[in-house]
Structures are given as structure tokens and as C-alpha cells.
Amino acid sequence: MSLRPSDHRKERPPRRGLAALLVGLGLVGAALADPLPFRQYPGVEYDDFELPTDFREPAEWVFGRLMYPSMGWGGQWKFGGTSWTIDYPKGDRHIAALVRRLSIIDARSVEQPVDLEDGDDVFNWPWLYAVEVGQWDLTDEQAAQLREYLLRGGFLMVDDFHGSREWTVFVESMRRVFPDRPIVDLPDDDPIFHAFWDLVDRKQIPGLQFVYSGRPYEQDGFDAHWRGIYDDQGRVMVAICHNMDLGDAVEHSDNPAYPEDLSAIAMRTFLNYIVYAMTH
Numbered sequence: 403m404s405l406r407p408s409d410h411r412k413e414r415p416p417r418r419g420l421a422a423l424l425v426g427l428g429l430v431g432a433a434l435a436d437p438l439p440f441r442q443y444p445g446v447e448y449d450d451f452e453l454p455t456d457f458r459e460p461a462e463w464v465f466g467r468l469m470y471p472s473m474g475w476g477g478q479w480k481f482g483g484t485s486w487t488i489d490y491p492k493g494d495r496h497i498a499a500l501v502r503r504l505s506i507i508d509a510r511s512v513e514q515p516v517d518l519e520d521g522d523d524v525f526n527w528p529w530l531y532a533v534e535v536g537q538w539d540l541t542d543e544q545a546a547q548l549r550e551y552l553l554r555g556g557f558l559m560v561d562d563f564h565g566s567r568e569w570t571v572f573v574e575s576m577r578r579v580f581p582d583r584p585i586v587d588l589p590d591d592d593p594i595f596h597a598f599w600d601l602v603d604r605k606q607i608p609g610l611q612f613v614y615s616g617r618p619y620e621q622d623g624f625d626a627h628w629r630g631i632y633d634d635q636g637r638v639m640v641a642i643c644h645n646m647d648l649g650d651a652v653e654h655s656d657n658p659a660y661p662e663d664l665s666a667i668a669m670r671t672f673l674n675y676i677v678y679a680m681t682h
Contacts, residue, residue: 437526440512443482445490454495454511461510463501463680465494466527468558469517470538473571480517485534488562490515493653494531500652500669501676505598518544524551529679533649535560536568538575545578552579552639557679561643562609562650565621569644576640580631585642588630594638597678599670604628607668609647613659619645637682641675648672 440457444450471477472485479486494513501509516527518540524530524547532538540548552558563572576585588594595601606626608618619625623645631640651668654660 536563609650
């Protein structure tokens, strides 16, 4: 993958002042109550992950991780340890550290699990990330809340799902969110690929399984797809990373066994998507 800086000579910093302003404002007029405080759940891979020393310090931007019901788990998803907690919380905190290091966006060091059933709390978190959406099963009420959130200016990135079966499961819930909006391939000239770096010749980013299998794909997900759903103004509301696992690549960026170049691409993609979400 070729990563050209945006002016083809040096890295162009994002519209950071605007980003900070938009993050500070949040979804104006949407939230009716103060944000819920930080909370931590047991993950699939991490049960008692150490908190950073500054986790109580507030910030303008927070990495919101979408909580959702998984097929076959009933209400267990409310307590963690199901598919929404894959890579959590290590991957989230690596991304927060990345935002702090490479931009002047004031990012909190810890993530925020966001439950669509917590009243209007979702409107306090302009960025949401969801993994393993090939297993999610949104209710009609959750889908309606997510639709309202996205139409009011929120952003959702979905990642780490693979193959035709998981795609079908993902689409079934996403059609409850937007029954009338198409899922499309994002063109190379979409601003989301040029918000911080120019992301040219994008490639498939595998999860940690690549270290052991040598395969960049899982199941029958042989080709990576960069897709999205647009609003009426042409803004990407939902960024869909299918047959990829960018979260794993960032989570394991400190693992010498995982290829550094793949972690770097994943990090740059996340930063592009975050800057885009905060400026569009």
C-alpha cells in the first residue's frame, strides 16, 4: 500500500481546530443528559486490564465502543464477555494513544462502552466503533436509535467480520437501521481516504491469525472491501471494513510477531476515519 502525504511532499495536519470544536460541541441538541461515567467490562481476551493513571481525566474526544446483542447470547451482552468486546480494551486504548500522539485532538486515555438502550446517552459520543458485526443482532428499537444517532451527525465504523455468511448477518441488522439506503463501495477519491494521509492502493489488513496461518483472509473473505453508507449530504455515516481486522492490527502493534507495516496501515486508517468523522 502506498501512503502518500496529502500534499505529496509532507504530511498535512488535519483541520485540527475544527475537529476539536466539533468534538467539544458533540452532537449539538441531541444529548438531553450528562454523559454516563467511564465503565469497564470483562472482555473476551482481557478480563482485568490495567487502567491508565489518567483515566479519570476528561477530554474532548472519546473512543466509543458500541455494545450490542450477539446471536445466541440473550442478555449476557450487557455484562461484557461477548463479541462486542473482542480486542477490548487494549485496542481502544492503543487507538486513543495514537490520536494523542499524532494529532492535537484532546483524546481521553480510556474508551467508553456505549449501549443504545441507555436513553439518549449515545448522542454524547460522536464516534462509535463496532467489531464482529457478523454476529450482531440489533432489535428494532436499537436500530431506530442508531439511525437517529447517525442522521444527527454521528459516525459508526464497523470492522473485523469476514466472509459471505457474516456479511449476510451484518446486512440483516443494518437494514433495520437503514432499509432504504444502499451500502456502496467507497471511491478512491472519497475525502475519508484523504482526511489526514492519502490512503492509496489499500490492502487487506488481517488479524493476529495471520501470524500463525499466513493467510490474510478468514473464511471465504478473500478480498477486502471498503464500503460505506452516505447521508443526504454525501457524508459517510457508516464506514464498513469487510474481510479485514484493523482493530487487531492496532491491538497487536506492540507484538513483534505481527508485521509492523500492517499495523502502521491500520493506524493511519483509523486516524483518517476519526479526523473525517470529526470534520464532516
